[in-house]
Structure formats: structure tokens, C-alpha cells
Amino acid sequence: MATHKLLLLPGDGIGPEVMGEVKRLIDWLNSAGIAKFETDTGLVGGSAYDAHKVSISEGDMAKALAADAIIFGAVGGPKWDAVPYEVRPEAGLLRLRKDLALFANLRPAVCYPALADASSLKREAVEGLDIMIVRELTGGVYFGEPKTITDLGNGQKRAVDTQVYDTYEIERIGRVAFELARKRKNKVTSMEKRNVMKSGVLWNEVMTQVHKREYPDVTLEHQLADSGGMMLVKAPKQFDVIVTDNLFGDMLSDIAAMLTGSLGMLPSASLGEVDVKSKKRKALYEPVHGSAPDIAGQGLANPIAMISSFGMALRYSFDMGALADKVDAAIAAVLASGLRTADIKSEGTTAASTTQMGEAILKEL
Amino acid sequence: MATHKLLLLPGDGIGPEVMGEVKRLIDWLNSAGIAKFETDTGLVGGSAYDAHKVSISEGDMAKALAADAIIFGAVGGPKWDAVPYEVRPEAGLLRLRKDLALFANLRPAVCYPALADASSLKREAVEGLDIMIVRELTGGVYFGEPKTITDLGNGQKRAVDTQVYDTYEIERIGRVAFELARKRKNKVTSMEKRNVMKSGVLWNEVMTQVHKREYPDVTLEHQLADSGGMMLVKAPKQFDVIVTDNLFGDMLSDIAAMLTGSLGMLPSASLGEVDVKSKKRKALYEPVHGSAPDIAGQGLANPIAMISSFGMALRYSFDMGALADKVDAAIAAVLASGLRTADIKSEGTTAASTTQMGEAILKEL
Numbered sequence: 001m002a003t004h005k006l007l008l009l010p011g012d013g014i015g016p017e018v019m020g021e022v023k024r025l026i027d028w029l030n031s032a033g034i035a036k037f038e039t040d041t042g043l044v045g046g047s048a049y050d051a052h053k054v055s056i057s058e059g060d061m062a063k064a065l066a067a068d069a070i071i072f073g074a075v076g077g078p079k080w081d082a083v084p085y086e087v088r089p090e091a092g093l094l095r096l097r098k099d100l101a102l103f104a105n106l107r108p109a110v111c112y113p114a115l116a117d118a119s120s121l122k123r124e125a126v127e128g129l130d131i132m133i134v135r136e137l138t139g140g141v142y143f144g145e146p147k148t149i150t151d152l153g154n155g156q157k158r159a160v161d162t163q164v165y166d167t168y169e170i171e172r173i174g175r176v177a178f179e180l181a182r183k184r185k186n187k188v189t190s191m192e193k194r195n196v197m198k199s200g201v202l203w204n205e206v207m208t209q210v211h212k213r214e215y216p217d218v219t220l221e222h223q224l225a226d227s228g229g230m231m232l233v234k235a236p237k238q239f240d241v242i243v244t245d246n247l248f249g250d251m252l253s254d255i256a257a258m259l260t261g262s263l264g265m266l267p268s269a270s271l272g273e274v275d276v277k278s279k280k281r282k283a284l285y286e287p288v289h290g291s292a293p294d295i296a297g298q299g300l301a302n303p304i305a306m307i308s309s310f311g312m313a314l315r316y317s318f319d320m321g322a323l324a325d326k327v328d329a330a331i332a333a334v335l336a337s338g339l340r341t342a343d344i345k346s347e348g349t350t351a352a353s354t355t356q357m358g359e360a361i362l363k364e365l
Numbered sequence: 366m367a368t369h370k371l372l373l374l375p376g377d378g379i380g381p382e383v384m385g386e387v388k389r390l391i392d393w394l395n396s397a398g399i400a401k402f403e404t405d406t407g408l409v410g411g412s413a414y415d416a417h418k419v420s421i422s423e424g425d426m427a428k429a430l431a432a433d434a435i436i437f438g439a440v441g442g443p444k445w446d447a448v449p450y451e452v453r454p455e456a457g458l459l460r461l462r463k464d465l466a467l468f469a470n471l472r473p474a475v476c477y478p479a480l481a482d483a484s485s486l487k488r489e490a491v492e493g494l495d496i497m498i499v500r501e502l503t504g505g506v507y508f509g510e511p512k513t514i515t516d517l518g519n520g521q522k523r524a525v526d527t528q529v530y531d532t533y534e535i536e537r538i539g540r541v542a543f544e545l546a547r548k549r550k551n552k553v554t555s556m557e558k559r560n561v562m563k564s565g566v567l568w569n570e571v572m573t574q575v576h577k578r579e580y581p582d583v584t585l586e587h588q589l590a591d592s593g594g595m596m597l598v599k600a601p602k603q604f605d606v607i608v609t610d611n612l613f614g615d616m617l618s619d620i621a622a623m624l625t626g627s628l629g630m631l632p633s634a635s636l637g638e639v640d641v642k643s644k645k646r647k648a649l650y651e652p653v654h655g656s657a658p659d660i661a662g663q664g665l666a667n668p669i670a671m672i673s674s675f676g677m678a679l680r681y682s683f684d685m686g687a688l689a690d691k692v693d694a695a696i697a698a699v700l701a702s703g704l705r706t707a708d709i710k711s712e713g714t715t716a717a718s719t720t721q722m723g724e725a726i727l728k729e730l
């Protein structure tokens with residue numbers, strides 16, 4: 001059996017708690033002889049800053065580059081609101097994305113039937129919802145230069161951010177979206193603001209070309225990001241795969257996640273290009289939810305998004321689709337049994353702590 | 366009685382139809398001696414392109430600069446998808462905003478009780494919703510330079526857009542938000558992405574300063590634009606005034622509008638600075654909805670957003686708050702009577718065409 005090297009980066013807030021439940025699952029997989037994972041742990045975000053005054057140390061970056069996959073918790077919190085911009089908690093995550101070239105962020109927005117009532121949307125609008133948001137993750141306004149604040153004198157400053165996209169960046173994220181669509185409902189909706197942004201014009205043009213040239217069998221639709229956002233709120237079930245840039249993807253995937261009522265349940269995968277020789281790809285898996293510092297350390301956090309992110313690692317990094325299906329089924333079974341963490345608790349269900357939820361899922365497996 | 370000069374720019378799609386109902390209202394106000402409006406009409410968007418190969422002619426720009434207020438319909442449609450970028454329909458609107466320095470875009474998102482069920486959100490989430498989105502309208506990525514597509518050779522192009530904000534731009538939009546909050550529920554939520562964008566860092570810093578220095582009596586909260594978008598979908602009633610930049614404002618105001626279930630009902634105002642001497646300000650009023658080319662010319666469009674935008678003109682440009690209140694009351698009364706255009710039609714209500722709706726509101730007045 002091949003040994004897979006995992007780097008666990010729990011981060012801040014509820015990160016360590018939910019990571020603990022993934023650790024429990026990994027230990028069991030190892031001891032039951034189902035898989036062979038070698039794990040190491042590192043610091044990222046505020047916890048790295050507290051220890052080393054950086055958002056991720058060079059040592060941990062080296063570990064990240066050497067790992068087969070990174071399992072990432074969450075970063076940030078008011079405690080670090082005043083630290084210098086360069087070493088703010090988020091910088092650690094952004095550096096991982098950039099240095100590992102994790103250009104493809106997959107964010108499924110799925111509405112668990114047992115949780116449909118937790119949505120602020122009407123049940124009929126979200127029941128059965130299953131969309132995949134494919135967000136470009138290493139380009140756009142997140143990394144473009146110049147990115148500066150300049151003092152103009154007279155109490156005036158000027159802030160500049162730069163959105164940059166090259167053809168090849170749009171092509172490769174487009175391919176990820178079209179490939180995924182082929183295994184789903186065969187439809188891709190590309191979103192940009194071509195009526196205002198030159199990057200939107202190029203995005204639209206390149207998506208259209210990739211579609212025509214390589215994926216004519218998939219349905220491609222284009223929407224302006226603002227009306228796309230509206231459609232997402234009005235009738236989300238019309239979408240299958242949505243492909244969009246880094247900043248629109250940030251907004252739209254969060255909104256889609258919130259629609260489902262299952263924010264504490266949703267995983268994500270950030271993938272690099274497949275290496276031609278080794279056939280491997282760099283990858284980082286993290287829950288969609290943040291570090292939730294307000295509930296940290298109280299056993300209130302929902303570990304399902306984190307466990308489900310590990311499930312995505314099984315599927316996308318280790319070709320263990322069958323095991324990933326079992327993890328998903330175990331989560332569904334535990335939910336069906338009525339067990340709920342505080343974030344998804346409703347009348348008639350049984351309260352569970354972070355640990356109780358993790359243990360129940362493991363038992364189901 | 367003072368004479369007020371209005372420039373009507375109906376634009377494309379359903380623009381001319383809904384503008385017709387405002388024209389009817391203006392004619393009546395004139396003939397009943399309630400007000401004195403002098404109207405002129407111009408072309409903008411696709412209709413300007415068809416006539417002059419530009420998105421707005423220099424003649425109409427001159428009229429716009431000379432008018433006391435502009436009443437704007439909507440622009441765009443698939444017919445003009447292939448026209449050159451510089452003369453696309455939206456360019457006319459963007460030029461009006463920029464050349465008239467209409468930096469403050471006010472977008473109320475109000476849920477009409479009679480229409481709460483039209484929302485995809487649960488009634489309890491949106492009933493009574495009343496938020497005001499204040500969007501910066503002449504800065505950011507909409508107008509920053511460079512804004513280019515460059516051919517890099519080898520089939521590669523590079524697209525660049527630039528987000529630029531200066532201190533004074535953030536200060537003046539902040540003041541608009543704080544002033545409005547004082548007349549409402551006294552709370553402002555500022556949204557940006559300071560964890561990723563330098564313009565977000567400056568935005569946050571300047572809002573905090575303006576608040577401390579000039580509006581300590583108003584509550585100010587800061588949210589990241591992505592989690593702010595989530596909160597808007599989950600529990601919109603927690604907000605009073607939201608202030609944000611041009612691009613985030615575009616997305617967030619559309620989403621807020623869609624939440625209300627009343628998209629065809631929502632007006633907006635785009636305002637310039639008050640001139641110290643004349644005490645006047647440049648202003649443009651337009652519905653939040655677009656040109657809806659699919660239903661144009663069939664008498665199906667809802668004229669309420671357009672009429673309500675004219676109501677905002679009465680309030681913000683002509684100091685006729687009492688008359689504006691009457692317009693709002695007439696709209697509410699007609700809705701209460703059960704009259705509905707196709708977009709908001711539900712069981713047990715009476716169907717009305719664009720004209721019938723306009724006439725009913727006028728009759729109520």
C-alpha cells in the first residue's frame with residue numbers, strides 16, 4: 001500500500017478543534033489498515049504569527065511543498081486585526097495558494113435534505129441543490145501588481161489593486177470546469193463583468209474559444225456576475241458548474257454556500273496542475289467556513305465541513321473515490337439519525353459537540 | 366414656481382415603455398399646476414449607437430450637463446453584443462456617471478409587504494426589510510487606468526483592470542452614508558476586502574476616521590464583502606445603511622434587490638456633490654432593473670421602479686419630499702388594490718399592462 005504524506009495546518013479559531021476530528025479519522029484509517037497516511041503538522045495564520053511573527057514559516061512552507069496534500073483548517077480573528085498587512089493571518093493561506101500554484105478552487109454548494117429548513121430561502125428553492133463553483137485561485141486582483149498604498153501628501157493616500165488575467169490562466173480553469181461538467185449535468189455558466197472590465201472581455205472570449213475547440217458537447221452559458229449573483233439567489237437550481245475569477249468566485253461561492261443552509265457542512269479543494277511525469281498534483285483541502293473565533297474552544301464547532309474536505313482529498317488526491325463515498329454516506333447517515341452541532345440544531349434533533357459528531361461519523365464508518 | 370429642467374433618456378429594451386409612464390406623470394403635474402418641469406429627450410445606449418454609432422452623442426452629453434436632473438431608463442441587449450467595446454451600450458451610462466461626477470449611488474432595497482411572497486427567501490427573513498445601499502460610483506475598477514488587453518504573441522493576451530481609490534473619494538461617499546443613517550436607524554456597515562486588497566485597507570481606515578471625527582453618534586460596523594454578502598442572504602434585516610465600493614456595490618445591491626422579491630419596483634439615485642454657490646447637485650435617477658430585451662415592446666414591463674426613481678428625483682433634486690411621499694403612497698395603494706404587472710403577478714391579483722399600472726398610479730394621485 002502506498003504511503004501518502006499529509007500536512008495538517010489547523011490554523012486559528014475553531015481550526016484546531018475540527019482538525020482534531022479529521023486526525024481521529026486518519027488514525028483509524030491507518031490502524032484499520034485501510035490506508036497509509038503519514039501526517040505532519042504546521043502553523044499557519046495567527047497561530048504562526050504568535051509563534052514566529054510570520055503567517056507561515058519557511059519550514060512549514062517546505063513541508064507544504066513536499067506533502068502529497070495539505071489539510072487546512074481556517075485562519076484569522078480579531079486578535080490579529082492590528083498586525084502588519086504582510087503578516088496578517090490570511091497572507092499564509094494566500095502564499096500557500098500562490099507558491100503551490102493551486103489555481104483551481106472547487107466549491108460544491110449542496111443542500112443536505114435534512115438541513116433544507118436551515119436555509120433562509122424557501123425549501124422549494126434549495127431542496128436538492130447541487131452546484132459546483134469553480135473559482136480561479138492564483139490570479140486576478142488577489143495577486144496582480146501594483147498593489148500599493150501611496151502617500152500623496154495633504155492627508156491624501158492612493159490605494160491601487162490590479163486585476164490581471166492571461167489567456168492561459170483562463171484556459172486552464174475553463175478546462176477544469178468543462179471536465180467537471182461532463183461528469184455532472186454537462187452545463188457550465190461563466191460569470192464576469194465584460195461590460196465594465198477588460199479582464200471580463202478576455203475571460204468571455206477565452207471561455208468561448210475553449211468551449212468551441214475542446215468541449216462543444218458541454219452547454220456553455222455566459223452571465224454578467226451581478227445578474228448571475230441575482231439568479232443564484234432567485235433560482236439557484238438552474239446552475240450546474242459555475243466558473244468565475246478569483247474575486248467574483250470569493251463572493252459568489254460564499255453566497256451559494258449560505259443559500260444551502262449548510263455552511264458548516266461545505267468542503268473545498270484547491271488544486272494545482274497535474275504533473276506530466278509523476279501524474280500527481282499539489283492540493284489543499286479546507287472547509288468553506290472561517291475560523292469563527294467567537295465559538296472557538298467550546299466544542300461547538302461543526303466538524304463536518306472539515307471531514308468532508310478530507311473526503312475530497314481522498315477523491316481528488318488519492319484516487320480513493322469509493323472510500324470518499326463512504327465518508328459522505330456516513331455523514332448523511334449521522335445527520336439522518338438526528339445528531340446536530342449547534343450551528344444546525346433545530347427542534348426535535350439531538351445536540352452534539354464537535355467531538356461527539358466526529359465520533360458518530362467514525363462509528364458509522 | 367421654479368422651472369426644473371429634466372432630460373429623459375429612455376435607452377433600450379423596456380426603457381422607453383416605462384419612461385412613457387413617467388412622462389404621463391410629469392405632464393399631469395405640469396397641467397395640474399403642481400410643479401413646472403421642462404423636459405427634453407435624448408438617446409443613450411444601443412439606441413444611440415443605432416442612430417449615431419456612439420453610446421451617447423456630444424449633443425446629448427451637453428443636454429445632460431445642463432439639466433437639473435436626468436431620468437434614465439435602461440441600456441443594453443443582445444442586439445449590441447458585438448459592437449466595439451468603446452461604444453457598447455453601457456459606455457453611455459458610465460460616461461454620464463463619470464462626466465457628471467455622480468459619485469454617490471443610493472439603492473434602497475425595500476420589501477413591499479404585498480410582495481413578500483415573491484421573494485425566494487422565507488417571508489420572515491424579508492418582511493419589513495428596508496436597507497439603503499450606498500455605492501461609490503465614479504471610482505474603483507470601473508474607471509482606473511490601465512484598463513487594457515495586450516497581445517503577448519503566441520496566442521496569449523493579457524487583460525488588466527485597475528482598482529484605484531483616493532482618500533477623498535472614500536471620505537465623501539462615507540459622509541453620504543453617515544448622513545443617510547442619521548435619518549434612518551443610525552447604523553452604517555462598511556464592506557470591503559481589507560484582507561486581500563490594499564483599497565480595502567484604505568477604505569476601512571478612512572471610514573473609521575470619518576466616523577470618529579465627524580459622526581461618532583452613528584454606529585459603524587465593518588464587514589468583509591464576502592461574509593457581508595452571506596449575511597445579506599442569511600439575515601438581511603440586520604442592516605440599515607451599507608456603504609461599499611463600485612464593484613462590490615454592483616454585486617451587493619443587485620443581490621439585495623433580488624432578496625426583496627421586488628426587483629421591478631426598486632429605484633436608484635446617482636448624485637454629485639452639492640455645489641457651494643448654487644446649492645444644486647447633478648443627479649441621475651434610474652430603476653435598478655435592466656433593459657429586459659426579452660419582454661420589450663409587449664406592455665409587460667413594470668413601470669413602478671421607473672416612477673419610483675422619478676419620486677427620488679422629487680425628493681433629492683427638487684426638495685419636494687411631500688410630493689414624493691404621495692407618489693410612494695399611490696404606488697402602495699395600487700399594489701394594495703391587487704393590481705400587478707406580469708413580473709409580480711400572483712394568484713388572486715389583477716393583471717395590468719405597463720400603461721394600466723401607470724394610469725392607476727396617476728389616478729390614485
Ligand SMILES: CC(C)[C@H](C(=O)O)[C@@H](O)C(=O)O
Nearest residue numbers: 076090093094250560561591
Ligand atoms: C481568507 C481569505 C483570504 C479568503 C479569500 O478571500 O480567498 C477566504 O475568504 C476564502 O474564500 O477562501
Ligand SMILES: CC(C)[C@H](C(=O)O)[C@@H](O)C(=O)O
Nearest residue numbers: 195196226441455458459615
Ligand atoms: C450597466 C452596467 C454598466 C451597470 C454597472 O455595472 O454599474 C449596472 O449593472 C448597474 O448596476 O447600474
